[in-house]
Amino acid sequence: MKLSLSDFERRNFLVLTFAGIINAIGVTIFLAPVKLYDTGISGTSMLLGQLTPSTFSLSMFLLILNIPLFLYGLKKQGPVFTIYAIYTVIIYSIFAWLIEDVLPINVSIASPLAGTDLLLCSLFGGLITGTASGFSLRFGGAMDGIEVLAVIFSKQLGISVGAFVMVYNVILYTICGFCLQSWILPLYSIVTYMAAIKAIDFIIEGFDRAKCAIIVTDQADDICDALSKEFQTGMTRLAARGGYSGEDKTMIYFILNRFQITTMKNIIRKIDPKAYIVISEVADVFPMNQAQ
Template sequence: MKFIKQFSIKNFIMLFIAGVINSVGVTMFLQPVRLYDSGISGTAMLLSQVTPDWMSLSVFLIVLNIPIFLFGAKKQGWVFTVYALFVVAIYSLSAWVITDVLPVDVTSFSPLARDDLFLCAVFGGFISGVGSGLAIRYGGAMDGIEVLSVIFAKRLSMSVGTFVMIYNVILYVICGIVLKSWILPLYSIVTYVVALKVIDYIVEGFDRSKSAMIITTKHDEMCRALSEEFGNGITFFDAKGYYSDKERTIIYFVLNRFQIGQMKNIVHSIDENAFISISEVADVFGSSLKSDK
């Protein structure tokens, strides 16, 4: 019972939507013109094209992904694994419905972009990226390559991103060799880049917050002015300059990109020698960041 309580109905609904969206991008834009998705999804697309007709994309998505997710269950946890298996199952089922059930011809060209490779690459990558991003945001994953990267990247002394990139480069090279043409693999790289950027925006947000770190000797006045202007919670802590050997205070708070200019004006009007460092923040959690005004 405790295990079941870890799951969310909302997550399952969003994962269902993610699987359907991803299948639309792949089956209606990429697969008809023989462009390739990244990771295991791209591998399944290639295999489905060089094997008998009954070995469809849907079959390979299940055959390739499920063992990988089960293999990584101990590393990733069973909640993630169940979510991932669910979204892959929806992706596979939706792909089968679109290609074999619905009265839509996706055998030789895209129903929406026809045979325009650039449009298919961009919109296929965008739509599948939305699906993959939603899957990650709501606790699952659309592709087993992400699990493999977590398991093996550290053992191979590389980052997760590098592992995924190397896998995809190898996949596209194999596609070029099998097809005896490099045009489609090169367009597939466009798909991969578009999808990657969309996933980042979906997972981390379109309007990312900024964090400001200010080093000053006038923290009382500065904190008061920043709090009155923005209504943000502010954290500060003592520090000491290495070269000057003088006491300093580091002020840390989160704001949005439209507030940066005003923040700089306030800081430098109080302490023209203050040091300001601004970083991008993907997600912000916690109710204490804003004061009740």
């Protein structure tokens, strides 16, 4: 029996390849030349690469530090995640090595694109590496082994995964400051970190996150008919009872985007001026196909 990759898996590997390449570009073209630091294990590898002899390269530390962490988290994360993550880190390491040691690009003392401008390097480096991390996370992998440690140990420490990563990075940048005996580069590295977080949120959640509208009304039939006719979409109705009045109500659960909010409000106010509307953001919406 032949083993073959499905179209879904091929797409994932293609995107993860792209993520590894652009992460290598962000680190080696913008961050490493001016000694700014990426986050997590990537940033740790950059620091170790600067403190050790030139025979120990960034790409080598990436593999040495990341792959054992992914293997350690195999039981927690599963084999698919581990394979995707290791593959992404290998692509990242290979292209980091190519850019630094093989291709005719001088990244030893300054960024080829931004020179020695620390603000430009930190912003663009953070945006590019954050974009790479966002794509790797969205398509089932990871760019950094610190995320595995965060998942494993955050609950034991009583903190969130995000807080664990943040604490690790604060410690990393503090160590960088003491090692360099200067706080300018670690402070700019925090700018890199913040830009990366914004880029990750953009890739994973999208620029225009979906909205969830919860409408409490006693004229549900008319409202549902009007909204369905206007937006050509369905909605969910739940029976409800007023906590103060004790009257029977209907709660309508409705997914829309930010451009539809005003139209929705106007429709509801014309039908039921007393309707209660709550609007909140949702990170993801997964429409499930009905069984054929």
